[in-house]
Amino acid sequence: MIKFGIIGTNWITDRFIQASEGVEDFQLQAVYSRTEERAKAFAETHGIRDWFTNIEEMASKDHIDAVYIASPNSFHCSQAITFLNKGIHVLCEKPLASNEREVQEMIAAAKKNDALLMEAVRTxxxxxxxxxxxxxxxxxxxxxxxxxxxxxxxxxxxxxxxxxxxxxxxxxxxxxxxxxxxxxxxxxxxxxxxxxxxxxxxxxxxxxxxxxxxxxxxxxxxxxxxxxxxxxxxxxxxxxxxxxxxxxxxxxxxxxxxxxxxxxxxxxxxxxxxxxxxMYYEIQEFVSVIKAGEKLESLINSYNHSLLxxxxxxxxxxxxxxxxxxxx
The missing domain is CATH 3.30.360.10 (Dihydrodipicolinate Reductase; domain 2)
Structure with a gap:
């Protein structure tokens, strides 16, 4: 099983969870929100075991293999790199980052830590x-x-x-x-x-x-x-x-x-x-690339496509x- 954490508690994360139900080897383990009230409520609604209000704490716990980031665009880069530096795979909502420089930094962190980074453009x-x-x-x-x-x-x-x-x-x-x-x-x-x-x-x-x-x-x-x-x-x-x-x-x-x-x-x-x-198809791709374990990069939503x-x-x-x- 690929154990997932989620960053964000909005309508898009609700759809992500719904779509993930059909993905084999997907297990929802943790959620992050800026407020304790929202994190706890979201975890209870979706039957999520662990909830966090601190990104560093969530990344440091040895309980998730991957994370889905659906926070505001300006947070994508710093949050993704925090998890990538721990060897945690990152599926990040579009656009991947605020600019090309940040995308380059995220890709560098993924390669350095042998972790998968993929932009969640579902289409x-x-x-x-x-x-x-x-x-x-x-x-x-x-x-x-x-x-x-x-x-x-x-x-x-x-x-x-x-x-x-x-x-x-x-x-x-x-x-x-x-x-x-x-x-x-x-x-x-x-x-x-x-x-x-x-x-x-x-x-x-x-x-x-x-x-x-x-x-x-x-x-x-x-x-x-x-x-x-x-x-x-x-x-x-x-x-x-x-x-x-x-x-x-x-x-x-x-x-x-x-x-x-x-x-x-x-x-x-x-x-x-x-x-x-x-959203099922992007989650399935992400999980499949992780499980293949050979080249941690999607051939469809590749690093080059995100950079371009x-x-x-x-x-x-x-x-x-x-x-x-x-x-x-």
Whole structure:
């Protein structure tokens, strides 16, 4: 059994626990929260044996093999390195860190301590993403990609009323690019690699983060236009255009339905089977890599993919003037 600890007690950790129930050799052992009341309540709700309010104490106990980090982005680097330095494997929510420099530090700690570090971008493990990679050649030479992830944040109403919650606070390395833009950028890096050129625009809020924006990634033959927003919604699917056909993805964060359109008018749709919750597949990959024990790195959410994604977002932030305390 791989004994897990969890950092964070929010809705995403609830979904993580639900998804982990189908993963063989997964055992939930510990939880951390900043407050004793929250840690104890979460542990009781989910039947977790150990709870902590101190990260160092949690990492020093010889009772967990791995940890899932779902804290605010600005804490990812320091928390991950604390566990990695103890030889504890780390599955860390996207984005992996505030910037590329922090990602490099985390990877160095993982390699030094023979521990697995993996970015928890769930979409790249979903069956339909794997199917997309297998069948992408059928649409011929790819020319243009329009990818969108725009979801009006429930926290934006509080923001407009004068309350700046974590989602719109630069101290936590947040904003539209970091929260939703990564869903657009990371899969494109996995599919096409590092872009030759990046052009970014953004709508900056008074709090100092971006409410929405776009990033154009230019390759030798492909132009990828990514749009993302936390202050508006979209109902337009992602589209990959090739010379021989087009494929649409209903939601870039879900990949539940792929539809291929041939130039001759033929169409074919693939609906993802709902055998497991979406987060199941990333947990299964993480556990499988640990148990294989040969090379402690995912071939899909690899170190290189995390570095390239962070590099793209760093350049985009530079162009729109989005600076975090973690950058200084």
């Amino acid at each position: 790249t493990f979903l069956p339909n993403f794997q199917l997309l990679r297998e069948k992408l050649h059928t649409i011929g030479t790819i020319r243009k990609v329009n990818v969108s992830c725009c979801k009006y944040s429930s926290r934006y109403d509080a923001y407009k009323d004068g309350t700046v919650l974590n989602a719109f606070n630069p101290a936590f390395s947040n904003g539209a690019l970091m929260d939703l833009g990564v869903y657009c950028i990371y899969p494109m890096v996995v599919l096409f690699g590092e872009p030759k050129e990046i052009k970014a625009t953004g709508t900056m809020l008074d709090s100092g983060v971006d409410g929405s924006g776009s990033v154009i990634m230019k390759y030798d033959e492909i132009e990828v236009v990514s749009t993302f927003s936390k202050i508006s919604n979209t109902h337009i699917p992602t589209e990959i255009q090739g010379e021989d056909g087009t494929v649409t993805i209903d939601q870039i964060g879900e990949f539940s339905t792929l539809t291929f359109y041939n130039r001759n008018g033929e169409t074919c749709s693939y609906v993802q089977q709902e055998d497991y919750p979406p 994604s962070a590099r793209v977002m760093d350049e985009a932030r530079k162009q729109i003037g989005l600076v975090f305390p973690a950058d200084r």
